Amino acid sequence: MRTLNSCPACGCAEFSVVVKLDGDNRQRFIDFDTRKYGGAFATWETRVPPIILACSGCGHCWYKNQPDEEELSSMYASGRPLLDHSADDFREPDAHMISEMRRLRSMVGREDKPALLDYGSGFGRWARAAVIAGFKVTAYEPSSSRGSEDKKTAFEIVHDLSQIAGKTFDAVNIEQVLEHVPEPVDILKSIGAYCSENTIVRITVPNILRPPEGKNIWRVWPYDGVRVHSMVPFEHLHGFTPLSLKKVVERAQLRSVSNSALWRFYPVLKLRNILGRIYPRLGQTMFFAQKE
Ligand SMILES: [Zn+2]
Structure with a gap:
């Protein structure tokens, strides 16, 4: 795991916490993991605590704690689509x-x-x-x-x-x-x-300023039960x-x-x-x- 304590876009060290796992979003994290990864990443809640920060300078949002490359590869390899698409x-x-x-x-x-x-x-x-x-x-x-x-x-x-x-x-x-x-x-x-x-x-x-979730973006994070979130853990590491x-x-x-x-x-x-x-x-x- 890597921890990013300055903005990965502009380098600014001033930021605020936008959202982290607590209360009912914890259950949505577990639901997402179950649907998408068959529960393989349940331990990430403590190993790579999902916390999103926002830069005070450029507005960039990012996951403070990020899985390393090996962890990301195994995550992508085990994922399945949330929505059905016709193959063609x-x-x-x-x-x-x-x-x-x-x-x-x-x-x-x-x-x-x-x-x-x-x-x-x-x-x-x-x-x-x-x-x-x-x-x-x-x-x-x-x-x-x-x-x-x-x-x-x-x-x-x-x-x-x-x-x-x-x-x-x-x-x-x-x-x-x-x-x-x-x-x-x-x-x-x-x-x-x-x-x-x-x-x-x-x-x-x-564009994190125009997300499909609109003004509910952080209320429905990390998963609204249907769609992939604009800051889906840990696929979208940056907003x-x-x-x-x-x-x-x-x-x-x-x-x-x-x-x-x-x-x-x-x-x-x-x-x-x-x-x-x-x-x-x-x-x-x-x-x-x-x-x-
Ligand atoms: Zn910035």
Whole structure:
């Protein structure tokens, strides 16, 4: 177990406790563990006490106590989905994903087939969307039980980063990955190795200021009996705000793409992030970055 006593996004050492296990949320933790992991993590309540902190500077939320990598791997390996998905629906990209990847393809702006790395590709939905949008796709998924079940994939799947050592890509897609990793700054820094100075890195994370649970977010934590919570223990180790995502990108020695590119390809994102300086809930947790 590791204990994080400063903000993993901006480094600030001032924070408050948002929620921890006590009273009736304890039973919801046990219910979640039973449904999702067959009760395998009941002892984590005392071994890795679930406590969520919030940064006074950037609003980032995080689990103070975090399982180590081995514990996280065994947790993911033993989990089962809370909601049923049709296997085919689960694998096919939807229209939004395809349009997002087409927009990224336009932003990259090359005539030939640009190379995209989908980092943390899961079951490969975004990788498929990127193929449809005209990218030559490499999907990196650390879990070998994911992404490889379909032998007909139109993209390359790697389960070990040594397989792409020394390669650079025209675009990197990091879709809803950073909330899962203990050290998001370190992960982003390491991705710099696959980037040239022109590579565009698209990063998205869930926005803790606009959670599906609304204002009940901490009242129903860690499990409302149906859905995966925005700060589900210990899968979502981080709850990002637009500002905390920006801080993580900056500390990883990346910078935003030019204003002109954002206005041209993502005018709504640009506008919302300007308004978000006054009304933080309007900002979006999506970032387009390049190497410094
Ligand atoms: Zn912070």
